[in-house]
Amino acid sequence: MTRSVWIKADDDVGDWDDRRARITAALEAGADWVLVDERDVERVRELGDINVAAFRTDGDLTLVDDAEDESETEDAGSHADADPDAVVVGKDGEGDATIDLPEDFSGSADLSTLRRDGDQERGAYVRILGKEYERFAETAADEADHTIVVGEDWTIIPLENLIARIGEETDLVAGVTSAEEAKTAFETLEIGADSVLLDSDDPDEIRRTVEVRDEAERETLELEYAEVLDVERVGSADRVCVDTGNLLEHDEGMLVGSMARGLVFVHAETADSPYVASRPFRVNAGAVHAYVRTPDGGTKYLSELQSGDEVQVVDTDGHTREAIVGRVKIEQRPMFRIALETGDGDRVETLLQNAETIKVPTREGRTAVTDLEAGDELLLYYEDTARHFGEAVEESIIEK
Numbered sequence: 001m002t003r004s005v006w007i008k009a010d011d012d013v014g015d016w017d018d019r020r021a022r023i024t025a026a027l028e029a030g031a032d033w034v035l036v037d038e039r040d041v042e043r044v045r046e047l048g049d050i051n052v053a054a055f056r057t058d059g060d061l062t063l064v065d066d067a068e069d070e071s072e073t074e075d076a077g078s079h080a081d082a083d084p085d086a087v088v089v090g091k092d093g094e095g096d097a098t099i100d101l102p103e104d105f106s107g108s109a110d111l112s113t114l115r116r117d118g119d120q121e122r123g124a125y126v127r128i129l130g131k132e133y134e135r136f137a138e139t140a141a142d143e144a145d146h147t148i149v150v151g152e153d154w155t156i157i158p159l160e161n162l163i164a165r166i167g168e169e170t171d172l173v174a175g176v177t178s179a180e181e182a183k184t185a186f187e188t189l190e191i192g193a194d195s196v197l198l199d200s201d202d203p204d205e206i207r208r209t210v211e212v213r214d215e216a217e218r219e220t221l222e223l224e225y226a227e228v229l230d231v232e233r234v235g236s237a238d239r240v241c242v243d244t245g246n247l248l249e250h251d252e253g254m255l256v257g258s259m260a261r262g263l264v265f266v267h268a269e270t271a272d273s274p275y276v277a278s279r280p281f282r283v284n285a286g287a288v289h290a291y292v293r294t295p296d297g298g299t300k301y302l303s304e305l306q307s308g309d310e311v312q313v314v315d316t317d318g319h320t321r322e323a324i325v326g327r328v329k330i331e332q333r334p335m336f337r338i339a340l341e342t343g344d345g346d347r348v349e350t351l352l353q354n355a356e357t358i359k360v361p362t363r364e365g366r367t368a369v370t371d372l373e374a375g376d377e378l379l380l381y382y383e384d385t386a387r388h389f390g391e392a393v394e395e396s397i398i399e400k
Contacts (some may be wrong), residue, residue, distance in 0.1 A: 003186060003213045004032035004195040006148075006173055007206060009044075010055055010091070011037055018201070023047055025203035029210045035088065035148075035197060042082035053123055053146070054084035055091040056113065083120065086146060089113045090125030094136070101132055105139050114143040121145040123173075127152065134158050141170040148197055150175030159188050173197050179208035186216040214321065219297065221255075221318040223265065225363060225377040226340040226348070237287040239333040239353050240302040242311060245326040247280050251315045253361075254283045255293040255381050256302065262340065262348030263293055265314065265379040267359040267366060276357060281326070284358045287335060287351040293381070295322040303330070316361050316379065336369055342382050 007026040009019045020043075023034050027048040036044055038054045045052070092098045094110045102108055114122050124140035125148045126133055141147040147170045149162060159174055166172055174185040174193040177200055186192040198209050242254065248268035255263035266286070269279040285292060288303035293312045305311065309325040334354040341347055352358055358369045361379040372378070 002194075003192075003216050004171075005182070005206075005210050005213045006033040006035055006053070006195055006197040007031050008175075008197055008199040009034050009036050009040075013199070013201070016040075016043075020047070021203075022201060022206070023050075025206045026050060029203070029207040031198075031206065031210055032195070032213075033086075036084075038084070041084045045082060051086070052084045053086040053088050053121075055125070056087045056089045086121035086123050088123035088125050088146070088148065090140075090148075095124060095126045095140075097127060097129055097133075101136055105136065108136075108139075111140060111143060114140060123148060126150070128158060134161060137162060138165055141166045141172070144170050146171045146173055146195075148173040148175065150197065159185060159193065163188055163191055163193065171195055175199065176209070179205055179212050182209045182212045183216075186212065192216070218295075218320045218322075221314060221320060221381050223314075223316070223318045223379050223381055224343060226262070226342045226380050226382070228338065228372055228374055228376040228378055229341050229347070230337070230339040230374060231369075231372045232337045232339075233354060234335050234337045234351065236332050237335045237351060238303075238330050239335065240285050240288055240290075240305070241329040241331075242283045242285050242292070242302070242305060242325060243279075243327040243329065244281050244283075244311070244313075244323040246313070246323040248283075248313060248323070249280075249315065251317075252313050253315075254285055254311060255314055256283075256285045256290050257348060257350040257380070258287075258290055259348045259350075260291050260299055261383055262342060262346065263291060263299075263381045263383075264338070264340070264348075264350045264352075265316070265361055265381070266352065267361065268313075269357055269359075271359065271366070273357055284353055284355070286353075288330060290350060295320070302328075314381075336372075338369070338372065338378070340378060340380065342380075346382070346384070348380070348382075 009022040026034050033051040033053055035053045041052050041054050089110045094101050122144050123146035124144040126137040128149055128151045137149050171194045173195040175197045176182045182196045185196050250270045253265050253267040257263040269282045272278045290302050291299040295310050295312045305325050305328045310322045312320050313323045314320045335351045336354050339349045352369050356368045356370045359366050363377045
């Protein structure tokens with residue numbers, strides 16, 4: 001499931017300066033959506049690239065808030081024709097209880113608006129004020145691409161009911177006020193909401209909520225040790241250094257290997273040596289033919305990587321995250337062939353450069369490949385599956 005973070009930035013949160021601060025924080029943190037009023041759509045576009053959802057308003061789109069001055073009113077009016085990526089109904093309507101809910105939902109003005117044809121995605125905004133609003137959200141979900149539910153008291157939001165009853169036809173967005181509430185929303189019923197709508201002015205809270213989103217999407221891998229059978233000098237090959245746009249921690253690296261079913265953990269160059277300074281953005285990953293694991297659980301050949309691609313970074317406990325490739329360096333270097341035997345007797349191999357700066361995790365700790373010997377135990381990720389164009393497939397493939 002792909003999670004997303006929405007940031008609430010409509011006129012309920014304050015004047016344009018307040019709204020702009022939230023939008024800027026959302027852009028800097030890497031949020032997915034901002035939810036604004038229609039008049040602010042173009043101004044958001046000018047601030048940066050982010051998905052924009054806008055509350056639908058009928059009639060005059062100019063400001064009526066006495067707290068904002070006349071010059072801003074004129075400026076907002078000049079931006080009123082911009083198109084959002086999604087139109088959201090429910091504000092100043094039935095969804096937020098400005099208008100009473102009809103006993104028969106077939107007479108709902110909000111639902112009628114949702115059913116109108118249009119090129120944009122459609123969203124429903126519902127404050128959960130009781131069971132009838134819970135039922136209204138469920139009905140709206142049949143029409144809406146995004147169903148935003150906001151509770152007045154987080155502890156009583158009927159999120160479990162909505163998760164259980166609303167299917168995959170809509171993106172369920174839970175209103176939250178903190179990263180901690182976002183984490184709970186993503187974990188409810190072990191399925192969680194698809195997205196969260198954060199209502200907070202705190203840039204740190206916005207950043208932490210985006211981090212919660214990223215953590216919710218990441219997998220944790222079960223790594224295991226395999227015994228080193230042989231370390232053999234095999235001459236020179238085209239070696240790939242993967243330089244990322246991210247700084248890697250001391251216990252992090254990438255999973256690479258000659259055989260997709262057994263990927264060896266290779267540390268990032270975070271340690272200083274007598275020969276070179278540390279390069280904590282780099283993994284000296286192996287030869288061009290080798291696989292490297294990607295954040296979607298697939299693999300790519302090292303030779304395919306290019307600037308802008310994403311690769312999976314893993315730590316020695318199996319926690320993963322993604323990193324952006326900034327540069328790939330391919331040079332001819334002397335290599336080792338490292339042969340390993342897994343716990344169930346399978347044999348896997350990889351090629352790594354013959355250099356003291358390339359480190360791998362063994363049971364004895366971080367070890368240079370130049371110090372590896374038969375009998376050492378090396379950390380790897382083993383997955384008994386074949387790969388076709390990087391995707392796991394159910395077929396027999398022999399790698400040797």
